[in-house]
Amino acid sequence: MKKIAILGSTGSIGSNCLEVIDTHPERYRVVALGAGKNLDLLEKQVRRFRPKSAALLDQPLAEELRRRLDKAWGTEVFAGTEGFVRLSQMEEADTVISAMTGAAGLIPTFAAVRAGKNVALANKEVIVMAGALVMAEARERGVSIIPIDSEHSAILQCLQGHPREDVRRVILTASGGPLQGSTEEQLKSVTPEQALKHPNWDMGRKVTIDSATLMNKGLETIEAKWLFDLRVDQISILIHPQSIVHSMVEYKDGSVIAQLGIPDMLTPISYALSYPRHVETFLPALRLAEVGTLSFREPDYKKFRCLDLARAAAETGESMPAALNGANEVAVELFLKREIGFLQIPDLIEKTMTAHTPRRVDSIETVQEVDAWARKKARSFV
Amino acid sequence: MKKIAILGSTGSIGSNCLEVIDTHPERYRVVALGAGKNLDLLEKQVRRFRPKSAALLDQPLAEELRRRLDKAWGTEVFAGTEGFVRLSQMEEADTVISAMTGAAGLIPTFAAVRAGKNVALANKEVIVMAGALVMAEARERGVSIIPIDSEHSAILQCLQGHPREDVRRVILTASGGPLQGSTEEQLKSVTPEQALKHPNWDMGRKVTIDSATLMNKGLETIEAKWLFDLRVDQISILIHPQSIVHSMVEYKDGSVIAQLGIPDMLTPISYALSYPRHVETFLPALRLAEVGTLSFREPDYKKFRCLDLARAAAETGESMPAALNGANEVAVELFLKREIGFLQIPDLIEKTMTAHTPRRVDSIETVQEVDAWARKKARSFV
Numbered sequence: 001m002k003k004i005a006i007l008g009s010t011g012s013i014g015s016n017c018l019e020v021i022d023t024h025p026e027r028y029r030v031v032a033l034g035a036g037k038n039l040d041l042l043e044k045q046v047r048r049f050r051p052k053s054a055a056l057l058d059q060p061l062a063e064e065l066r067r068r069l070d071k072a073w074g075t076e077v078f079a080g081t082e083g084f085v086r087l088s089q090m091e092e093a094d095t096v097i098s099a100m101t102g103a104a105g106l107i108p109t110f111a112a113v114r115a116g117k118n119v120a121l122a123n124k125e126v127i128v129m130a131g132a133l134v135m136a137e138a139r140e141r142g143v144s145i146i147p148i149d150s151e152h153s154a155i156l157q158c159l160q161g162h163p164r165e166d167v168r169r170v171i172l173t174a175s176g177g178p179l180q181g182s183t184e185e186q187l188k189s190v191t192p193e194q195a196l197k198h199p200n201w202d203m204g205r206k207v208t209i210d211s212a213t214l215m216n217k218g219l220e221t222i223e224a225k226w227l228f229d230l231r232v233d234q235i236s237i238l239i240h241p242q243s244i245v246h247s248m249v250e251y252k253d254g255s256v257i258a259q260l261g262i263p264d265m266l267t268p269i270s271y272a273l274s275y276p277r278h279v280e281t282f283l284p285a286l287r288l289a290e291v292g293t294l295s296f297r298e299p300d301y302k303k304f305r306c307l308d309l310a311r312a313a314a315e316t317g318e319s320m321p322a323a324l325n326g327a328n329e330v331a332v333e334l335f336l337k338r339e340i341g342f343l344q345i346p347d348l349i350e351k352t353m354t355a356h357t358p359r360r361v362d363s364i365e366t367v368q369e370v371d372a373w374a375r376k377k378a379r380s381f382v
Numbered sequence: 383m384k385k386i387a388i389l390g391s392t393g394s395i396g397s398n399c400l401e402v403i404d405t406h407p408e409r410y411r412v413v414a415l416g417a418g419k420n421l422d423l424l425e426k427q428v429r430r431f432r433p434k435s436a437a438l439l440d441q442p443l444a445e446e447l448r449r450r451l452d453k454a455w456g457t458e459v460f461a462g463t464e465g466f467v468r469l470s471q472m473e474e475a476d477t478v479i480s481a482m483t484g485a486a487g488l489i490p491t492f493a494a495v496r497a498g499k500n501v502a503l504a505n506k507e508v509i510v511m512a513g514a515l516v517m518a519e520a521r522e523r524g525v526s527i528i529p530i531d532s533e534h535s536a537i538l539q540c541l542q543g544h545p546r547e548d549v550r551r552v553i554l555t556a557s558g559g560p561l562q563g564s565t566e567e568q569l570k571s572v573t574p575e576q577a578l579k580h581p582n583w584d585m586g587r588k589v590t591i592d593s594a595t596l597m598n599k600g601l602e603t604i605e606a607k608w609l610f611d612l613r614v615d616q617i618s619i620l621i622h623p624q625s626i627v628h629s630m631v632e633y634k635d636g637s638v639i640a641q642l643g644i645p646d647m648l649t650p651i652s653y654a655l656s657y658p659r660h661v662e663t664f665l666p667a668l669r670l671a672e673v674g675t676l677s678f679r680e681p682d683y684k685k686f687r688c689l690d691l692a693r694a695a696a697e698t699g700e701s702m703p704a705a706l707n708g709a710n711e712v713a714v715e716l717f718l719k720r721e722i723g724f725l726q727i728p729d730l731i732e733k734t735m736t737a738h739t740p741r742r743v744d745s746i747e748t749v750q751e752v753d754a755w756a757r758k759k760a761r762s763f764v
Contacts, residue, residue, distance in 0.1 A: 157544075157637060157639060158639070159543075160542060160543025160544055161541075161542025161543020161544070161658065162539075162542055162543065162658070162660065163658065163659055163660070166659055166660035166661075168667075171670075238670055238671060245640075248642070250667065250668070251660035252660045252661060252662045252663075253649055253652045253653060253656070253660040253661055253662065253663045253665075254643050254644065254646075254648075254649050254663050254665040254666075254667060254668065255539060255641060255642075255643050255649050255653060255660055256641065256642040256643055256668050257539060257540070257639065257640070257641055257642075258627075258639070258640045258641075258642055259637060259638065259639055259640075260630070260637075260638040260639075260640055261636050261637050261638055262636065264636075266636075267635055267636050267637050270635045271635060271637060274635070276543065276544070276545065277545055277548055278544065278545070278548035278633035278634045278635040278637055279548075279634060279635055280634045280635065281634075281635045281636050283635075283636040284636075285550075285632065285636060286632070286636065286638050288553075288620060288678035289620060289678050289679050289680045291678065292677060292678065292679070293675045293676065293677045293678075294675065294676045294677075294678075295674060295675045295676075296670040296671050296673065296674065296675075296676075297671050297674070298671045
């Protein structure tokens with residue numbers, strides 16, 4: 001029986017996690033649920049799964065949840081980042097699902113690793129910002145960081161049973177998002193509504209915009225570097241519009257191992273929880289004869305500049321990926337608020353990176369400082 | 383250092399094996415080479431690799447090889463099936479590559495397993511005819527049977543590191559051969575030259591015809607059943623004309639692991655020799671962006687009847703696959719000699735199967751008897 005704390009339980013990944021858990025009550029038990037602001041859904045989840053603890057980032061909403069739950073109910077409710085850290089460290093949990101969005105997941109996820117919990121990680125920004133720190137801590141505590149991202153779940157699966165020293169490179173596939181066919185001119189005037197129309201995946205807003213700019217693949221490059229101990233030049237990107245091949249690993253003999261599946265997050269979530277087992281998900285099977293064709297092409301690095309920016313940040317290392325990530329979060333937010341255009345997203349990030357002097361990432365505080373600096377800096381360019 | 387005996391060294395697989403071995407003299411040494419009738423090429427190979435032993439199936443040719451090699455050369459030369467068995471059992475070999483064509487490989491391959499040698503198997507007929515016997519013997523002696531077939535090599539790679547009990551099914555891909563687009567009417571008058579034009583793979587004549595009739599996938603279904611301990615209903619076939627995805631394994635969570643590569647036998651041969659390592663082959667890397675599209679469709683079971691015949695034989699079990707295989711070898715031979723048409727191949731096999739009363743396969747002698755009976759029977763229908 002795996003005892004699970006979910007940080008970010010009301011989001012897209014969190015809800016899917018609960019669906020997987022619900023399918024196998026004999027394997028999984030929910031011990032804690034944490035959400036940002038979605039009080040109503042969290043309340044429903046708490047009533048359904050009856051966890052020992054719950055938390056909301058927002059203090060007044062946490063108090064409201066406490067009021068709504070009968071005293072006899074027995075779920076303790078915490079608030080704020082400290083509340084999330086309480087969930088991360090609670091004795092009853094052996095696995096923490098890190099499914100918050102953006103930089104907010106950093107502190108609670110790091111706390112989970114420090115507390116010796118295995119982490120199922122959907123919140124890639126944590127590794128992007130503080131990869132060196134988190135991975136070193138995980139090694140020291142002997143805990144696993146299992147990716148929930150479909151691409152990194154694919155890579156993890158493709159690495160099973162094959163010697164690491166025989167890996168030549170990994171190939172991250174990208175659907176390309178909704179804007180692949182657009183001209184430079186069209187990209188200039190893209191609206192948030194257009195950018196949010198992802199062809200294959202149903203995801204949160206931040207991730208969907210990252211997918212449209214291809215920054216998602218940039219962040220995934222940095223994530224893959226840390227999770228699988230790769231050099232940046234061992235990580236390639238391939239546009240694959242059907243999102244059936246979720247990623248691949250090429251070995252030294254020319255053999256390529258790929259992981260395929262219907263584009264549904266339940267599979268990587270289920271694998272992260274049951275790793276290294278494959279447990280029944282009751283999803284429809286992939287029918288390749290019905291899919292018909294799978295296509296592949298190189299990404300357009302000139303039109304989608306975020307890719308090269310992320311690659312450069314990964315190669316510079318130190319605090320540069322944290323600066324890139326902070327600037328990207330601000331840029332996406334400003335784009336969604338219609339304060340900047342689609343092509344200004346990479347511009348803001350590039351300017352922030354140019355202004356940044358990389359620092360050694362020796363503590364979470366440094367990461368937070370760089371993040372705060374990058375956000376402020378990015379805003380200053382508008 | 384792996385010490386290798388190659389049975390069938392002058393064929394397509396054998397020559398490729400020698401190329402792999404030649405690339406890594408620090409890993410592999412040739413201790414024996416055996417060929418059917420190609421005296422000149424075998425002599426060249428013997429002079430190049432200086433094995434301890436060599437053999438030719440043909441007695442007079444073996445004597446000629448003995449004459450040609452200087453006495454001081456030091457390679458002992460054997461003849462006939464007994465000669466091949468000598469190579470299989472020689473103390474100096476730890477791995478035997480079974481790369482003969484058709485039923486001829488049965489006795490020497492079984493002898494190798496009995497002698498406790500690991501077997502790299504290209505000669506799928508051995509498993510088709512005597513799967514139960516060979517696998518039981520391999521388990522008892524603790525030896526590995528590693529497939530060289532690209533499809534089974536793919537499956538082996540896709541099974542690494544994933545629990546066997548989590549496998550839902552395997553999917554064998556088929557290029558479909560050169561006749562996929564043909565109408566029933568066109569198939570009737572197909573010539574051996576047309577059937578021998580394989581679009582992707584450069585293989586021996588027997589295998590190429592099997593690929594055109596899809597019997598190859600039928601034999602591979604039986605092979606997969608034995609090698610990976612599967613039920614017949616766990617084995618599917620998918621037509622994939624580009625021959626880039628070499629086969630796949632679907633797991634219970636819906637995740638599909640596939641092995642891809644350029645269609646070159648060097649990769650599966652290399653993997654069979656270096657298993658479970660992936661050793662540099664110096665082959666050009668697979669460039670999916672250049673390939674562009676991969677396509678998949680269901681096979682046409684009505685036009686290519688060999689598939690269902692093989693499936694039925696696998697389900698009947700006992701000696702039925704040996705009868706199917708014997709009849710197929712005769713039918714292919716007769717087709718190549720223009721004595722029967724392309725569509726008579728399944729007819730001959732079906733008639734032979736209908737006439738066959740399955741026997742328990744309790745010895746190699748039984749297999750040989752059924753094989754001889756099936757060959758005679760199949761001929762009798764012409």
